[in-house]
Amino acid sequence: TNAAVDFLLLDAHRQGKLKLPKPAMPAKDSGWILLGMGKLGAHELNFSSDIDLVVFFDPEAPAVIDPLDATELFSRLTRRLVRILQDRTEHGYVFRTDLRLRPDPGSTPLAIPVEAALRYYEARGQNWERAAMIKARPVAGDLAAGAAFLKELQPYVWRKYMDYAAIADVHSIKRQIHAHKGHGEIAVKGHNVKLGRETVPMLGALAARGWITADARDALTQQYWFLRRVEHAIQMVADEQTHILPDSDEGLERIALMLGFAGEAD
Secondary structure (H helix, E strand, C coil): CHHHHHHHHHHHHHCCCECCCCCCCCCCCCCEEEEEEHHHHCCCCCCCCCEEEEEEECCCCCCECCHHHHHHHHHHHHHHHHHHHHCCECCECCCCEECCCCCCCCCCCCEEEHHHHHHHHHHHCCHHHHHHHCCCEEEEECHHHHHHHHHHHHHHHCCCCCCHHHHHHHHHHHHHHHHHHCCCCCCCCCCECCCCCCCHHHHHHHHHCCCCCHHHHHHHHHHHHHHHHHHHHHHHHHCCCCCECCCCHHHHHHHHHHCCCCCCCC
């Protein structure tokens, strides 16, 4: 992703659309902010994960020549970036890319000015957007500008107080997840291995605060990494973004063999 971003920034520089302060380091002070969300932001990509990007820009960045043209320019660069990443060629593709986690995706450009984004989150941001930003991190482009944007956004993401309406909204989101995905008794065949699992840093934090024992942390961490191996194996079969175990004996045995077991019974 960084290589594609640098290529596009240098191309815009050569065309006179941007004036990069340091062409040898194209992204620095470019104002182009690319945040990785979800598993990309959390360093947890699977074998066949798509990536969720949210793109912002600073129209006052040193590289920007015309702030009034910046929305169109960075949206066009973003569109080209997505094409580079996900278009299939004889060599395959890089990542399937999703830009729909940006503010109000049905009516906003692909790249949004930082001030407009901050106003949106402050005035209209929803609880699911707050939750999504927990895993956000700058992954390409102007990393310093991305870090500054996330710092500005911290009061929104980590609210000091939670009112009853916000708590009710969180419960509603959780109920919708349960209704849509199901969290009943776990069966092996056809089970969605993505559901209800946590991450290693969270387990470490819980143990450090004394909320779970060190033995529980170690056991859960071991099972978590096993879960990730299962996810990778499932997705290797047909290069599909799925978390569902096969519902046939033959398919389940294939996954077991890929994981080094003698067969389904193991």
